[in-house]
Amino acid sequence: MDLETRDLLDRRRRLMGPNVSTFYDDPVHIVRGQGVWLWDRAGTRYLDMYNNVAHVGHCHPAVVQAIATQAATLNTHTRYPHGLVLDLIENLAGRLSHGIGQAILTCTGSEANDVAIRMAQAATGKMGLIATDNTYHGNTSAVSQLNARRPPIGGPARHIRLVPAPDRLAPVGGSREGQALAFAAHIARAVADLEDNGSGFAGLILCPAFCNEGLTVLDPGFLAQAIAVVRRAGGLVIADEVQPGFGRLGSAFWGHDWIGIAPDIVTMGKPMGNGHPVACAMAKPDIMAAFRDVFPYFNTFGGNPVSAAAALAVLRVIDAEGLQENAARMGARLLKGLRSLRHPAIADARGIGLFLGLELVDAGGAPDGALAARVVNRMRATGVLAGVMGRANHIVKLRPPMVISEAEVDLALDRLAQALAAER
């Protein structure tokens, strides 16, 4: 670690407090980005195989220009009518089905999910929420109750039930069909619990690609029984598209279209502004009306003209540069490469578009988080930035900006193969 990085880490501890995580044993002090590339202070270049926020590439000139131009023209809030936020919602609505056409703009995916769960509660008049037990939907007080990591202060919330997340290594229910039935049965039990304890059932929130669950790549149709249970119980379905949305999955623009479910509420965040803080919750008109009737919600920065300009620029770049198609092609190339890797620790190689995972286990077949950490640290040392995911952080996560090229995919595969080879 160079002296300047060490100094930054000291200042972080002093100014940000303890337990503020960084990536890698030797954290990268990045100072510049362009496309899929990042540079540190010494001028060393890194291939970014991790950051989904810089969706259309770091510092995409069209997005930067949109932000700079609008910031120099006007930045107010939605209590003044302005066309840009309406153009944005119209554009998003045109990409959604199932009657979902109205939006509340926020600044973060956390805020969007915080609104979404209140939409479900307002529309049903019930409090109860169901999520999986290995997920992440955000960091507000209310939303973080859905994240299983630790019980919140004040004890676990009565109105929340977490069901076992689908898992590739330890499938509950055996076969794919058995897993789907088991998942639906857990939801039915959770609904019954919530009704018994007086909470009632408002809705199920999930990431349609189960990204935080370790990208459990399920067959389209997997959720049919689970959704049927939710519908019979009068609950709503919230699709958290913060990770799968905006074309990353290649074959579909949204995760819920990929897996074939019809949500009532859709939330989006991270990639939406290519790093500019913009996010939103979209819903059917009757659900929006129910929310608007109960909550006088206003978000000062949400949907401001600069955020709207940034998000519109991202959508235009995705279309103009064919990035959804690129995600399909480059994702397929990357997946083929992952599947051709040979190493005793590899339990599974999987992916949907440009979101991929390489699941690593020890000699006994147990998740090997230590090995995954060593692999990504080795990759970092050879100039490729990857991450980890899964219950034991044992799955190497590859989730690059959508503008990656064939040569860059091949470089990433080469470095990953090297890192694995060093671990024999």
Add this chain to the structure above:
Amino acid sequence: MDLETRDLLDRRRRLMGPNVSTFYDDPVHIVRGQGVWLWDRAGTRYLDMYNNVAHVGHCHPAVVQAIATQAATLNTHTRYPHGLVLDLIENLAGRLSHGIGQAILTCTGSEANDVAIRMAQAATGKMGLIATDNTYHGNTSAVSQLNARRPPIGGPARHIRLVPAPDRLAPVGGSREGQALAFAAHIARAVADLEDNGSGFAGLILCPAFCNEGLTVLDPGFLAQAIAVVRRAGGLVIADEVQPGFGRLGSAFWGHDWIGIAPDIVTMGKPMGNGHPVACAMAKPDIMAAFRDVFPYFNTFGGNPVSAAAALAVLRVIDAEGLQENAARMGARLLKGLRSLRHPAIADARGIGLFLGLELVDAGGAPDGALAARVVNRMRATGVLAGVMGRANHIVKLRPPMVISEAEVDLALDRLAQALAAER
């Protein structure tokens, strides 16, 4: 209302749903801003006497440049060490006393307050929170429970108690000293309630200038007894500086310094990035450590290099242009003007720096929200944008960008006098 504005309002209803408020009977379709001036599509110019978010003036070139330059260079998140967010926290810490020197960066004041209440809960191990009954601290599920407007779905939260806000027209406790004692007594009762019902007492959250309460201009020292009650009960003090902070009060950079209290946690938002979504919660190291020990909080967009560059630029402009001093001078001029207005409906004219209010009552002395609405609509028609505040929205609110000049203050006063004169 012109056809284009009508069309925008139709699109808003269709794309944003019902009950999305706009300002004024004839909403202003603003397309451009500079300093204290806003322009509509027809080229009509409006003096902005309302927007505190555009703190250093709409589209300040130094802030726009900082955003544009950093957005073109790098925009990542705080899991990579970067100097700008540390420079920002260091700068803010240098303006704070009482040992408050560590920060969590968020995107909105709501997120900052959502973090702050969890900091108080983590540090005390208790849940109970006290706020005033006519306040607003933000829009997340947890924070909106502090806003008295409507009881939340699921019923009022057990761990929240609201105490009567200080009020100028109907002072609880009579004299200023009586009011201070009454406020402290209400807090003592709320603490006892929270201890009785098992919540325990974590802290008191308040805006030190009681901005949302109608800018109840209190004597410095007013809160001494209330704070003593909080301390004796082992609770923490959260100063919500989203409105009073960043020099607006003229005589002090922060509201808590103006009124003379020593908070444990300080939150900031709106003006911090001049419209760019950046906010933060700052605390003493022991409180930050308690929070970080319990909550693995990470905010993807919070503290990103672009947000940090925007916030740093705002601080530099405040210093370089002497905007706190300007707030003191222009605020005094505006207050003198308000006090010289003669109209039977005026019950009070008050202000702290560049945050001022003109309280209007009917012939019977009751708050007259309808009159205040007519006055600001008349002002809008003559090119000056003001707002309303207070329990009955009966107080004309003047809270312009900090770069306002003498001539602009005088213009605002002239238009306000005209609007009042038309209401005799």
